[in-house]
Structure formats: C-alpha cells, structure tokens
Amino acid sequence: MEDKQVLTVTPDVHWVGVLDPDLIRFDVVMETKFGTTYNSYFIDADKKALVDTVKEPFWPVFLEKLKQLTDPAEIQYIIVNHTEPDHSGCLPQMLKAAPNATVVGSGNAVRYLRDQLGVEFSHLIVKDGDKLSLGNKTLTFIGAPNLHWPDTIFTWLEEDKLLFTCDAFGCHFSHPVMFDDTVGDFSEAFTFYFNVILKPYSKFVVKAIAKIASLPVYAICTGHGPILRKDWKKYVDLSGQLAAAALELPKKNRVLIAYVSAYRNTASMAERIADGIREAGAGLEVDMFDMEGVPMAEVERRVEEAGAVIVGSPIINQNILLQVYQLFAIMNPIRDRGKLAGAFGSYGWSAEFMKSMETNLLNLKLNFIDKGVFVRFTPHENELRECLLYGQLFGEKMLEEMAKCAG
Numbered sequence: 001m002e003d004k005q006v007l008t009v010t011p012d013v014h015w016v017g018v019l020d021p022d023l024i025r026f027d028v029v030m031e032t033k034f035g036t037t038y039n040s041y042f043i044d045a046d047k048k049a050l051v052d053t054v055k056e057p058f059w060p061v062f063l064e065k066l067k068q069l070t071d072p073a074e075i076q077y078i079i080v081n082h083t084e085p086d087h088s089g090c091l092p093q094m095l096k097a098a099p100n101a102t103v104v105g106s107g108n109a110v111r112y113l114r115d116q117l118g119v120e121f122s123h124l125i126v127k128d129g130d131k132l133s134l135g136n137k138t139l140t141f142i143g144a145p146n147l148h149w150p151d152t153i154f155t156w157l158e159e160d161k162l163l164f165t166c167d168a169f170g171c172h173f174s175h176p177v178m179f180d181d182t183v184g185d186f187s188e189a190f191t192f193y194f195n196v197i198l199k200p201y202s203k204f205v206v207k208a209i210a211k212i213a214s215l216p217v218y219a220i221c222t223g224h225g226p227i228l229r230k231d232w233k234k235y236v237d238l239s240g241q242l243a244a245a246a247l248e249l250p251k252k253n254r255v256l257i258a259y260v261s262a263y264r265n266t267a268s269m270a271e272r273i274a275d276g277i278r279e280a281g282a283g284l285e286v287d288m289f290d291m292e293g294v295p296m297a298e299v300e301r302r303v304e305e306a307g308a309v310i311v312g313s314p315i316i317n318q319n320i321l322l323q324v325y326q327l328f329a330i331m332n333p334i335r336d337r338g339k340l341a342g343a344f345g346s347y348g349w350s351a352e353f354m355k356s357m358e359t360n361l362l363n364l365k366l367n368f369i370d371k372g373v374f375v376r377f378t379p380h381e382n383e384l385r386e387c388l389l390y391g392q393l394f395g396e397k398m399l400e401e402m403a404k405c406a407g
C-alpha cells in the first residue's frame, strides 16, 4: 500500500509522518520486529509550524503529505525536539522548501545541527519553560535532556493540549491507523523500545515525567509508533515504573562471572574464584555462567543486574574469544561505569593478550581491581589456590564498596 495518508490529531494538528513497516534493524543495534514510523506533525496555526521531520530517504513521500495540507514555503517554524537523523534527516530539504522557516531547538540541538548540516541556518534557541506564539496558538518548551540525547526537549501545544515527546513514550511499531486505540496491542514493542533506547537514561525519564505530570494532556504525539490519545497515561506510568525498576539495579552484592572455555581450564578457574567470593561474605551473590550459546540479550540482562563483573577467556589463536568481545560490546559506561571488575583465563604459550581484557574493562570505565589471574594450561592445586585468593580479595573489595554506599 502506498503511504500517502495524513491523519488528523486535532482539527489544526495533523500527522504527516511516514511508515517504515519493513525496517528490520534500527540504529544497527535494535531489532524492529514490527517495523517503525517516523512521526512528524504539522500545526496549522496563524504561523504554521512543523514538529520534527522524518528520516532522509522518505523525503519525497513526506513532502507529498505536507503539500496535501499546506504550501511548505509558508512554514515559519520547524521545531526540532531531538536531532537524531531519524527525525532531523529531512531538515536540509525542508529548509530549502521552507526558506523563511526558523529552526527551534535546545542549545545542544542547534550545535548538533550545525555539525550535521554544515551550513548556518536561521534558528531560535529555547530553554525550559520558554514560550513561542504562533498567533492563535502557543508552544511551551520543556527541557527533557538525555531522552536519549542531550539535545532533547518536549513541546507542549497549549490550545490543543498536545505534548510532542519525540522518542520518549514512542516505540518501533508500524501500523497505518497510527492511534493507540486503533492499532491493536503494541505493548511488546513499547517495552522493548523502552528497554533498548530509554532504560539507560532512567534517571532522566523520571525527571521528565515529573515535569509533565500536571499538564492537562489530550494526546501525546510521539516520534515513533502510535500516537497516544486514549491511554497516554498508561504509557507514561509504565515508563515511570520501568525506569524506577531500572534504577533499583544493579544489585551491589551480586557479581557476574562470565566466561568461555574450550577444555574447562578457564571454567575450573571460574569455579574457584566463585568459591573465594562466597567465602569473603555470606551476603555476596555469584552469578556464574559459560557464555557459549547464551543469547546476548540474556548476557546483557545479567550484566545489568550485577554490581561487579569478572570476565574469563582462554587464548585461542593469540586472541581472546568472540563471546568476550560481544560482552564488551553490550557493556557501556552509562550503565556500567564504576562497577568492580576483574579478569582471568587460561593460555598455552602467549599470555600477552590476556591483558586486553583489563584494557577493555578500563576503557568501559569499570573499576578494574588487582591484575587478574592467568594460568598456563591446566590450573592445579597452586593455581586453583591463587584463584580462590583472587576471589576472596574480589569479594572483600565488593564488601568495602557496599559499606561505602551504605555509609
């Protein structure tokens, strides 16, 4: 079906976004089982305004849609709630089609757009609480930084009681009818989107929700997926609950020991390190597992829950193994900064690469303690004792960290 439709949100506000039902993966990192939409809204006020644009390849269909409602040259303001190119990608063409338009965004948004566009453009920097009159309608801007880039704002259209939130409260879910009460169940997509895109910024989700709590909202106009006109409160509350649950993590007393092992040498070391940690304190929990064959989403869930991480790998062909690199790829300093970290493994003749586990953990801003424990081939009594002592030392450090937090 050709995507030509525009939708009426309120008599003067229209959805002019585009559907991308066949998208398989978003931003490289995120599967999109239900496709997505890039939502843009046209406000037909005395001074015409557009809220966000769409991803660049969709420019022709986006322009067609806009032309159904207005002469694009008459648009006076383009509100940029967030500058990620899935929303700002059509801005260069849009500025040509609307040569008198002023781009409205946060200071960060304007800075990022300068780099993205490579040319100067007419702009208005807005701060939290600033208002902009469109003649018969008024916009108020609400700072919502780090949802999920530092540039993010929400835009409140007072007369129509519409809140434009871009990525917040959105999800990757494509359905031509676009409204939460008509698209069917999209809860799986909603929670998945929250978990991948917003959860690392849960602290900021909670702050943003507090700012909008008292607004007499009619609908939340999201940047992806359904427009929330019926159950917007349910999705705001759910986001708040998911954020609050995320802020409970990680469990400071839990250590993840994640390893791979071809001949169980590294595995035996893992077991002794775990024993040492348990000996250090009865309150310490060890989550130990072999990563081979375990889906990365599962590994990530376990990283998220752990207050400390110890990584183990053997050396194969002068390198540590793919699963260990994948583990490093799913870790990030936003969530994992400061967690206690350690490394261990077995090698045959070239130990030098073992050091790269330490380097990776340090680059990820974890708190790498001691120097790790590495054994040539099979760990026997002495080496296993070394592992036990390493575990005890690690456990003691965990207890110290926990005492610091409690104190």
Ligand SMILES: Cc1cc2nc3c(=O)[nH]c(=O)nc-3n(C[C@H](O)[C@H](O)[C@H](O)COP(=O)(O)O)c2cc1C
Pocket: 260, 261, 262, 263, 264, 265, 266, 267, 313, 314, 315, 316, 317, 318, 319, 346, 347, 348, 349, 350, 351, 376, 377, 378
């Ligand atoms: C296919 C293969 C390649 C290996 N390449 C290296 C190597 O380049 N350097 C090295 O120090 N050890 C190498 N080893 C030896 C292993 O690191 C050693 O056997 C280690 O004890 C395996 O630990 P694991 O039982 O935890 O897998 C290799 C072993 C295998 C099976």
Ligand SMILES: [Fe+2]
Pocket: 082, 084, 148, 167
């Ligand atoms: Fe984004």
Ligand SMILES: [Fe+2]
Pocket: 084, 086, 087, 166, 167, 223, 224
């Ligand atoms: Fe987005």
